[in-house]
Amino acid sequence: MPNKVTDLRSALDLLRTMPGQLMETDVEVEPMAELSGVYRYVGAGGTVMRPTKEGPAMIFGNVLRHPGARVAVGVLASRKRAAALLDCRPEDLGKVLCKSAENPIPPVLIQEPALCQQVVHRASEPDFDLYKLVPAPTNTPDDGGPYITMGMCYATHPDTGFSDVTIHRLCIQSRDELSIFFTPGARHIGAMAERAEELGQKLPISISIGVDPAIEIGSCFEPPTTPMGYDELAVAGALRGEPVKLCRCLTVEERAIANAEYVIEGEILPHVRVREDQNTDTGYAMPEFPGYTGPASDQCWMIKVTAVTHRENPIMQTCIGPSEEHVSMAGIPTEASIYGMVERAMPGKLQNVYCASSGGGKYMAVLQIKKSVPSDEGRQRQAALLAFSAFSELKHVFLVDEDVDCFDMNDVLWAMNTRFQGDADIITIPGVRCHPLDPSNDPSCSAGIRDHGIACKTIFDCTVPFDQKERFVRARFMEADPLKWKGVLPNE
The missing domain is CATH 2.30.110.10 (Electron Transport, Fmn-binding Protein; Chain A)
Known part of the structure; x- marks a missing residue:
């Protein structure tokens, strides 16, 4: 099987076959802060301070004070790369x-x-x-x-x-x-x-x-x-x-x-x-x-x-600690844990789940829920509670309907802006142990927090009430094949 991944070297060989997914340099680099400072601009992404972006993995072949050493960074700093390396769709x-x-x-x-x-x-x-x-x-x-x-x-x-x-x-x-x-x-x-x-x-x-x-x-x-x-x-x-x-x-x-x-x-x-x-x-x-x-x-x-x-x-x-690479390593298993927990409890209701980059893969999950019958109303919030049970460090859950792309945060925020009312659709669960690395999980930020690492877990229900679905139908565009028009689709 060509490009079978069995170790780091075969993973890098696969990335070499994917345009724009691996960059290699022999320019000398200082490992103390400079290497990461360079990759911040090339492809770190995640919660790294802007400017940063999602970009290729990188191999530094000339590391100061380490003759002959090579350092690889960002191998998993892209959901597209992670999917290719695991042989599945993102x-x-x-x-x-x-x-x-x-x-x-x-x-x-x-x-x-x-x-x-x-x-x-x-x-x-x-x-x-x-x-x-x-x-x-x-x-x-x-x-x-x-x-x-x-x-x-x-x-x-x-x-x-x-x-x-x-x-x-x-x-x-x-x-x-x-x-x-x-x-x-x-x-x-x-x-x-x-x-x-x-x-x-x-x-x-x-x-x-x-x-x-x-x-x-x-x-x-x-x-x-x-x-x-x-x-x-x-x-x-x-x-x-x-x-x-x-x-x-x-x-x-x-x-x-x-x-x-x-x-x-x-x-x-x-x-x-x-x-x-x-x-x-x-x-x-x-x-x-x-x-x-x-x-x-x-x-x-x-x-x-x-x-x-x-x-x-x-x-x-x-x-790089806050990079998209951490999102892949921590977020994808978190998605798997949430999906498994909810699917066992209410089969077929959860369409997909995404632990977004802005939450570092741990703090935030977007659950795409399908309501098929009137009795499904309220199950979306039960799914959110199950998500908190599946992964204790989760802080925020966004609930969206099946017509919202849970992997597109602009679409998620669109749902929040058109299907959500703060006085009715925010559910808070205060005083729950979360993660000590969130600086806001501290008594100095809120008198209601009793100890560092305790948070108010919050559900943002951006789903349409089942009996209101006909009022929230998205604009229906004609189905067309863009491949008929050369150059319409970006290179993938």
């Missing part, structure tokens, strides 16, 4: 992910030599230095240090033996130390580390960088869709129709993604906490998906690195 991404999560194919352990271990650097070697081995950039001049933003963290629960993969922000702290930030109660590996600490044990961990995009998207599912004990690598297996291949790590008792570009092996230390910006004192960590630079945490856990392995001529993969 509007079907959430449904495809939902089906994959419901029909997982677990990973398998290989015995043959792994590509990710073609070159081995052990921490016991005198010249071992993470700063030199891993070309991790900073996103802004304010960052707490060089961050690994696309590391697939893989660990195993010390009691149950169940494994899981998640993405965490990882900051290089010394030649053989990484800090790892756990959002309280939000990720399974955090719970594994807490249990290991209770037992007085180190938690072995592998961090695979530069992998099949199916793994990157699949790793971003959250409970209740993927509860504790569910290995999200099985989602990627279902997406590809074959299991993800793992290899044994060389220096710790854990496994890693066999065809990754880089693998960092190490152990999360019990009873050790570190301040992220201890080497820079900036007070900040890195830009996060809401579009703000998050404060540095003084409660990060510490990973003692034991080895770095990589492929020959490896490609470092990175992500």
Whole structure:
């Protein structure tokens, strides 16, 4: 099968066949802030401060202080690219992910030599230095240090033996130390580390960088869709129709993604906490998906690195925190979780769901609902409540009818302007735990908020009441085939 995607390199090869989807440069770039500053203009998009835009992925082939290193950014910073890399239509991404999560194919352990271990650097070697081995950039001049933003963290629960993969922000702290930030109660590996600490044990961990995009998207599912004990690598297996291949790590008792570009092996230390910006004192960590630079945490856990392995001529993969790439990785699994929850409760009513860029893929969802009979009135609001249950970090839900394109925010706002009344169609649910990275979720913004991270979840019902549908019929245009007129359709 031509252009079959199995790893990062085959993904980049596919993008090379798609006009305007991959840009490569050998112009020297400074990894400290400049690389991200360049990509902001090329294709970051998302919640990055304007001017920015959606554009091609980019490979930097001449990274200062890292001779021979290449850095890829923005591979998933486009819904069109994400769909091509997962072999489906952009509007079907959430449904495809939902089906994959419901029909997982677990990973398998290989015995043959792994590509990710073609070159081995052990921490016991005198010249071992993470700063030199891993070309991790900073996103802004304010960052707490060089961050690994696309590391697939893989660990195993010390009691149950169940494994899981998640993405965490990882900051290089010394030649053989990484800090790892756990959002309280939000990720399974955090719970594994807490249990290991209770037992007085180190938690072995592998961090695979530069992998099949199916793994990157699949790793971003959250409970209740993927509860504790569910290995999200099985989602990627279902997406590809074959299991993800793992290899044994060389220096710790854990496994890693066999065809990754880089693998960092190490152990999360019990009873050790570190301040992220201890080497820079900036007070900040890195830009996060809401579009703000998050404060540095003084409660990060510490990973003692034991080895770095990589492929020959490896490609470092990175992500700009607030970019469209985060929207793809976080938003598409969120769409899948919402679609699955609502479809099980009221089959056929939810036509589609979109977690828009302006919400960073997490804060906002647009639900396209079809009301077919009088008793469907009110079910649209029940669907919104189910969406909040499917994804706890969701803050706003917009409800639209089936004649509104939920993926076009101009169309959504048109529905809001012509089918919505603020005094009747806003439903608020105050005092609900949401996400700590939203700066408005704080008592300083509203006296009704009791603690940081609590929000007022809100439903905006922009649907037409069923008994009023005949009054809200959109202008009916003649169906015509624009292909008869050469040049009418843009190149796709």
